[in-house]
Amino acid sequence: MSTTRPFSPGDRGPEPSGASGAPEGPSGASGGTGSSDEPAAGRQVRRLDFEGQSGVVPLARDFARQALYAWGWLPAATADQRAAAEDVLLVVSELVTNACLHAEGPAEMGIACDNKVIRVEVSDRGTGQPAPRTPHRAGRPGGHGMFIVQRLCLDWGVVRTPGVGGKTVWAELGAPA
Numbered sequence: 001m002s003t004t005r006p007f008s009p010g011d012r013g014p015e016p017s018g019a020s021g022a023p024e025g026p027s028g029a030s031g032g033t034g035s036s037d038e039p040a041a042g043r044q045v046r047r048l049d050f051e052g053q054s055g056v057v058p059l060a061r062d063f064a065r066q067a068l069y070a071w072g073w074l075p076a077a078t079a080d081q082r083a084a085a086e087d088v089l090l091v092v093s094e095l096v097t098n099a100c101l102h103a104e105g106p107a108e109m110g111i112a113c114d115n116k117v118i119r120v121e122v123s124d125r126g127t128g129q130p131a132p133r134t135p136h137r138a139g140r141p142g143g144h145g146m147f148i149v150q151r152l153c154l155d156w157g158v159v160r161t162p163g164v165g166g167k168t169v170w171a172e173l174g175a176p177a
Contacts, residue, residue, distance in 0.1 A: 044071060045112040050105065060096040060109050061089050064120070071113045073175070080176040087152045088118050091171050094145040098169070099124040107166065117154065118173045125166040130158065 048063045050056050068074045068085050076082035092109070099106035103126025110121040132147040149156055149171050156171040 043112055043114045045110060048109045050107060050109070056100065056106055057093055057096050060092050060106070063109065064089055064092040064111055067111050067113070073118075078176070084173065084176040088120065088173055091149055091152055091173060092120055094149050095120060095122040095169055095171060098130060098145050099126070102126060102128050102130070103166070116175050118175070119170060120173075121168050121170040123166060123168040127165070130169055
């Protein structure tokens with residue numbers, strides 16, 4: 001489901017407050033490893049600013065894991081719930097790794113939950129367009145990141161803000177039944 005839609009199908013677009021997960025830029029983020037919950041209509045949002053941070057992939061996974069605990073996705077009571085939480089952490093790893101490898105590093109990560117969907121966003125300064133490698137070569141190393149994201153997520157896409165460098169890559173995963 002590779003798309004360049006800035007929001008999910010059926011979504012009317014970003015809410016004026018930015019609570020929909022649309023990119024707000026670094027000014028809306030906490031510094032360092034801080035986070036902020038921004039409740040809006042049952043949606044919880046946390047943001048992580050990568051400015052000056054090293055080890056950003058494990059940092060992002062830990063940040064996402066803390067959010068999953070706070071939102072009740074962890075500890076998981078069933079195998080399906082555990083698998084859903086692990087899928088979120090894998091998608092976080094893939095998006096942040098891609099920003100490191102192809103886009104001058106991540107600037108910010110946002111993770112939002114509305115009890116049915118987790119939305120992960122990674123903003124970077126890169127100009128490239130992420131896409132699953134075609135054809136996908138399962139037996140070869142590398143090039144699997146966006147293929148994994150495509151397979152695990154309900155949808156994903158890219159948001160670009162006119163006049164601002166970089167982009168935000170977003171992905172949405174469903175809660176277990």
